[in-house]
Amino acid sequence: MAIQVIQNVRFADGRRGSIVIDDGTIIATGESIPPERTMTVIDAGDRLALPGFVDAHAHMDKSLLGLDWYANEGGWTLQDMVDRERRYRVDKQIDFATQIRRVGRRMIATGTTATRTFIDIDTDIGLNAFHGALEAREALATGLSMQIVAFPQSGMLVRPGTVELMEESLRSGADVVGGLDPSSMDRDPKGHLDTIFGMAERYDKDVDIHLHEPGDLGAFSIELIAERTRALGMRGRVVISHAFSLGGVTDPYLGQLIDLLLENDIAIMSHGPSGGRPAPPVKRLHDAGVRLCAGNDGIRDTWGPLNMPDMLLRAFLITYRNNFRRDDEIAIALAMCMEGGAEVIGLGHYGLVAGSPADLVIVGGQNPLEAMVERPDRWLVMKRGVVVAREGDCLVA
Ligand SMILES: [Zn+2]
Known part of the structure; x- marks a missing residue:
């Protein structure tokens, strides 16, 4: 050339x-x-x-981009949303490869050149979404690097058979082990975390855990995650996504949690959540030296219609959510969408x-x-x- x-x-x-x-x-x-x-x-x-921008937390398989408008009329607990989505995708026979390609092309159009996407694995859809992701990854490869996270969205231990499916995906192209709300989803924090960290050890993969759990419950999960990160020598290989609890504990406890994150080099993904939910204090974490990244999360899906695959918009939303006004503060939000993301998901030269x-x-x-x-x-x-x-x-x- x-x-x-x-x-x-x-x-x-x-x-x-x-x-x-x-x-x-x-x-x-x-x-x-x-x-x-x-x-x-x-x-x-x-x-x-x-x-090139880095969307370090996407759910490309969930997106309804390009399909009929989804009228959202359901309940609002996490379980409601998970169940509704699973039913909808089965009823409508969503073609995962097509949807992932649609999102991927929009990502490329807006300047995202690398992403880490969670892909749902459960006992209803099995590995259909995962196989769609493998197909789309190949089709998009000239424009987008794609890491796939094996993600037990519907729960793992509460749905026997899910772990085996996740293991199969890790043997055949998934890059990262995903986890989800160990206390509130599986209602078994020790069992959930031992299982996903066990998989990470067996298949030599990094871990990325969704943690929506609020306040002290989520903080307890962070402690358990840090314990396992230390025990398995996985320093620098674990991300906690959302981590709403970091915005919902007392200040001295937040200080202790930050120390745990730093000791184990655990990174935090925040997408600047909407509404009144507590959110990780991005500037405080940044100033302490915690590695940070960002992502668009779900894009036009059964969970909500607002998000778009544009990391400049994401930086704007993180800025808005954190009430950043100074240039040096806004630079933190932008860095999360660029070098921060590249570093956290391990892109190497960037x-x-x-x-x-x-x-x-x-x-x-x-x-x-x-x-x-x-x-x-x-x-x-x-x-x-x-x-x-x-x-x-x-x-x-
Ligand atoms: Zn997510």
């Missing part, structure tokens, strides 16, 4: 210059362009260049620096904050040097 140069870009720090790409890898950034071999030149027209894959977004805006507020169509999205979206349209079939 010839050398590619994207010239006339603004960088996040205000510098202007070029990005030089050789065979899908960034080899230089800055003012001067090396006068080398045949070059393909893209003129970015003084637009902003950002690294960013607009020599040696990183040329995964990048060119978008209007004076700086990342203005791009987040304005959210114009992404002018160009590149994955490993290949242009995969233009003017808001995904070019991956």
